[in-house]
Amino acid sequence: xxxxxxxxxxxxxxxxxxxxxxxxxxxxxxxxxxxxxxxxxxxxxxxxxxxxxxxxxxxxxxxxxxxxxxxxxxxxxxxxxxxxxxxxxxxxxxxxxxxxxxxxxxxxxxxx
Amino acid sequence: xxxxxxxxxxxxxxxxxxxxxxxxxxxxxxxxxxxxxxxxxxxxxxxxxxxxxxxxxxxxxxxxxxxxxxxxxxxxxxxxxxxxxxxxxxxxxxxxxxxxxxxxxxxxxxxxxxxxxxxxxxxxxxxxxxxxxxxxxxxxxxxxxxxxxxxxxxxxxxxxxxxxxxxxxxxxxxxxxxxxxxxxxxxxxxxxxxxxxxxxxxxxxxxxxxxxxxxxxxxxxxxxxxxxxxxxxxxxxxxxxxxxxxx
Numbered sequence: 001x002x003x004x005x006x007x008x009x010x011x012x013x014x015x016x017x018x019x020x021x022x023x024x025x026x027x028x029x030x031x032x033x034x035x036x037x038x039x040x041x042x043x044x045x046x047x048x049x050x051x052x053x054x055x056x057x058x059x060x061x062x063x064x065x066x067x068x069x070x071x072x073x074x075x076x077x078x079x080x081x082x083x084x085x086x087x088x089x090x091x092x093x094x095x096x097x098x099x100x101x102x103x104x105x106x107x108x109x110x111x112x
Numbered sequence: 113x114x115x116x117x118x119x120x121x122x123x124x125x126x127x128x129x130x131x132x133x134x135x136x137x138x139x140x141x142x143x144x145x146x147x148x149x150x151x152x153x154x155x156x157x158x159x160x161x162x163x164x165x166x167x168x169x170x171x172x173x174x175x176x177x178x179x180x181x182x183x184x185x186x187x188x189x190x191x192x193x194x195x196x197x198x199x200x201x202x203x204x205x206x207x208x209x210x211x212x213x214x215x216x217x218x219x220x221x222x223x224x225x226x227x228x229x230x231x232x233x234x235x236x237x238x239x240x241x242x243x244x245x246x247x248x249x250x251x252x253x254x255x256x257x258x259x260x261x262x263x264x265x266x267x268x269x270x271x272x273x274x275x276x277x278x279x280x281x282x283x284x285x286x287x288x289x290x291x292x293x294x295x296x297x298x299x300x301x302x303x304x305x306x307x308x309x310x311x312x313x314x315x316x317x318x319x320x321x322x323x324x325x326x327x328x329x330x331x332x333x334x335x336x337x338x339x340x341x342x343x344x345x346x347x348x349x350x351x352x353x354x355x356x357x358x359x
Contacts, residue, residue: 025152026145026148026149027152027153044174044175044176045149045174045175045176046146046149046175046181046184047180049142049145049146049149049185050184050185050187050188053188057188072148072151075144075145075148
C-alpha cells in the first residue's frame, strides 16, 4: 500500500497517464489504476473527483456528460494539450527519482 | 411472519445523496457524478456475486465518508462554502435582531405597565430604579426564553430546516423565504414598540413620560451589561474549546 503522501503526489501523473490511453470516466479510471498496480494503489475513490475537477480548471483535461452504452449518463474526461505537456514534465521528474533510487539500490543489493 | 424488505438501490442512493447534500461543499453535478460512480461500483461488485446491500455497503465505503469528501470538495467549491456561511451569518443576525426587538418591546411594555398601574397609588412608588429593575428582569427573562426556544427548535428541527433550505441548491427561493419569514416578526416587534411609545405619549403627562424613559434606559442598560458579560464569557469559552481541539 502506498503512503498518503505518495498517493497525493502520484494522482495527477497517474490520471494524465491513464488518459493518454483515451477518454474515460472516473470509475473506469480507478479500476484501471487498481488493475495496473496489482492492488498496490488504493484510492479513497471519491477523492479522485476533486482532483479531476481541479485538473479541469487548470485546463489539463476536459470533460463531457454523455450517455453510456448502458443508457446511463456518465462524465467522460479526456486529455488536453496542456495536460500532455504537464505529463512530460511529470514523467521527467518521476524518472529522475526512479533512476536515482534504482542506481543506489543496485549498489546496495543487500538492502532488504 | 414479516417478509424482509428487498434492498432498493435507488432508495439507498437517494438517502446517501441526501446525507451529502447537507454540506455546501457539493454542487449538484458533483453528487450526480458520485452517484454515477456508486452505480458502476455496485454493478461491478454484484457481478462478482455480492448481494445488492453488500455491494452498496462496500461501494460507499470505498468512495469515502461524507466529512472527508466534504473537506476535499470544499476546496474546489470555496464559493459555495462561503455563500453558505454568509447565509447562516445573515440568518443569525436577523434572529438576533428579532430577539432584541422582542426583548426591548417587552421591557418597554413592562415599564409602561408599571407606571400606569402605580398611578392610582401615587407617584412616589414608581422610581426609575424600581422600574429599571423590573424592566431588566423582564428583559433577561424574555431573552433567555427566546434563546431556549430557538435552541430547542434548532436541535429538534435543525437538520430538516437545513435540508429544506438546500433541496434546491441552484435557487435562492427558499433562503429568501426564510429571511422574509424572519423579517415579519422582526418588523412586528418594531411596530409593537412604536405603539408603546404612542400610548405613553397619549395617556401620561410629562412627568410620567420622563419616568418611563428613565426606567426604560436603566432597565435596558443594566440588562445589556449582564447580556454582554454573558456573551463575552460564552465567546471565550468557545474560543478556548476550539483552541484545545486544535492542539
